[in-house]
Amino acid sequence: MIDPRILRDEPDRVRASQAKRGASPDVVDRALEADTARRAAIAAFEEKRSAQKTFGKQVAQASGDEKQALLAQVKQLSAEVKDLEAAQTTADEAWTTALKAIPNVVADETPAGGEDDFVVLEEIGTPRDFAAEGFEPRDHVELGRMLGAIDLERGAKVSGSRFYFLTGVGAQLELALVNLAMEQARGAGFTQVIAPSLVRTEAMAGTGYLDQGGGEDIYRIEGEDLYLVGTSEVPMAAYHSQEILDGASLPRRYASFSPCFRKEAGSHGKDTKGIIRVHWFDKVEMFVYATLEDAADEHQRLLAWEKEFLDKLELAYRVVDIAAGDLGGSAIRKFDCEAWIPTQGKYRELTSTSNCTDFQTRRLDTRGRFGDRTGPIATLNGTLTAITRAIVAVLETHQQADGSVRVPQALRPHLGGLEVLEPVSR
RNA sequence: GGAGGCGUCGCCUAGUCUGGUCUAUGGCGCCCGCCUGCUAAGCGGGUUUGGGGCUACAACCCCAUCGAGGGUUCAAAUCCCUCCGCCUCCGCCA
The missing domain is CATH 1.10.287.40 (Serine-tRNA synthetase, tRNA binding domain)
Known part of the structure; x- marks a missing residue:
């Protein structure tokens, strides 16, 4: 609030x-x-x-x-x-x-308008020109099948549509991405966290998610006061609820791993192919408690860390300043990093970072102690890596004519030195 | 899942049986001051949080706050109920 x-x-x-x-x-x-x-x-x-x-x-x-x-x-x-x-x-x-009922007061810099009124802040890297290279790019579904990395058919058989199995190098790729992300976060001074992905109403409401469309996109456990989180922003925002943090300890930075669950109720027919939009994926999320004064600067730092990670994956992407009407109710400003997806011919969201100022901490009763008084503090969140979308971008971007995929340098140490993912015969 | 015990203002703790100066005791820690070559010790004082009034978002006054929420009562830390959490034992299990 x-x-x-x-x-x-x-x-x-x-x-x-x-x-x-x-x-x-x-x-x-x-x-x-x-x-x-x-x-x-x-x-x-x-x-x-x-x-x-x-x-x-x-x-x-x-x-x-x-x-x-x-x-x-x-x-x-x-x-x-x-x-x-x-x-x-x-x-x-x-x-x-x-x-x-009142959403956060948007930042002066935030563009006015709705979903289509975002402002492109910068474009980094150049989308690959497959035509010039002389071959038609395969989409991640086909690549995933050829590599034995993504099994959508069995995902659907076992759990339904929008589910998948990651197998072989697919599974390895997830762990490598998680490790690379955690390594970077650790180096930047983040505390690493494995967070619970089921939370109580209190925690879910505290982040403001239940107010947006009444939580239509959120899974609830029947017969219990538990929700499956759509992001570990939820448990991390509630982490320090009803606490007074020492102002001198700020910013407190957490890099939190958790599975994320989303009903995707409002997106029927969208992204039905592949693993762009799924009911479950794993994610490493940055979550920061900061002073109100430092929040805007910290937001830029979170964006910088997101870019650093995308650079390590050697992707072409752009940074977008999301318009006010497309912000969550908690945020005053939001930046998305969108990677170029070759077979879709457009940029797709890979990461997102929001400055929520004291909107969440007021609900969750988290304050700071500054000298002899207490005062509000800010929370910020940002995606370090959302596994499925990172995999889509990496496979499609670094594919080669024979269906193999070149592994970005930074990822190789986390894949046992593997330089190329080779198609397997099944 | 079953049985029992417990939850007090940073930490520990008195108080709960026998409801009413509890405006919650004492210790530790912390802060301010005194004393002191320095430090320690000693001495004195202060030290929950939120809200309302009034205002300079000061001081002051008031209300709430003893895990949370209800109830009984003129009156609840204290009695009753529900929930949450922790501990012990049993069961089960990765």
Whole structure:
């Protein structure tokens, strides 16, 4: 949730942000009304409660008839306190609901508009010209089959559509990518984490995911208060919930591995072929707790680390500044790195990094201690590598005419020195 | 999964049976000051968090906060219920 002070003191800033997202400003006024009502309810309750407490002390000291007389008087007061407390609770819940309905206030730099209004910040590398090389590129499905790396048929047989098995060099490739990512993260001072991929409602709601379309894309475990996470951003955001972190310890950087589960409910018919869009994949995610002042700079650093990794995979990609309407509700700004996918003839998202400022920490009750006071802190997240999409980009980009795939230099040490993935006969 | 025990303001801890000066005890740690060639020791003071009022987001006043949420009561750390977590034993298992 956003800072209530911004809502109170600068409601127009919030309205402007809503406009930039292409969303209604009504939520702002509803929240302001709820705030006024809540504060009135608090004042009413506290006044009566204070009177009740004073009375209670007299009761404790009195005895006999005097005590009975006091008890008779205070009984009515007690009933009033109870009603006012209930009213306060109701008003407070209404306020929280209204406040949570407001997405984060987007950054000034964030482009206005929707999905198609992104701004390309830079293009790195040059897409391979297969025509000039004299052969037609195979897509990752065919390459995966030839290499014995990806088994979609059996994935569908066992688990249904949008599932896969990684086999042989495919499995090796995943572990190599994970190791390369973790190695880089470790070198940059990140704490490596293996995070739980099932979390409680509290954690899932804290990141803001349940508010976006009511969690349509999220798997829930039947009969239990557990959700399967779509990213380890969720457990890592909840990791320090209800904690006060030493301000001097910031930024705290985590590189977290976890499987990710997504229903992909809203993407029927999209990317049905291959492993571009699947119900489950593994991912190494960077997650950072930082000061509010440092958050924008840290966001750039996360982007730099993402680029460093894509450079190691020797991919052609571009960096995109996502428009306000296409941001998650938690983020004020988001950069995607999109790699060139030869057989699709376009750039596809491989990594994504968001600056969520204090939006998540407010919900999850994570604060910082700065000297003798406590204050809000920021969270940021960024993909180091999402395995399936990395595999797609690597296979398609580095394929050779005979269906073999050249292994990028940086990956070789993690594949036992393997320089080329060769087709296998099955 | 079964049985039992436990959860107090950074850490440890008193208090819970017998509800009411608990505005929660004491120790450790930490912070400020005094003392002191320096350090240590000693002495004095301070030290949960959130919210509301008023305001300079100070001071001050008030409310809540004893794992969480309900309930009983004039009054709950204390009694009752539900949930969560931890520990011990048993069962099961990678």
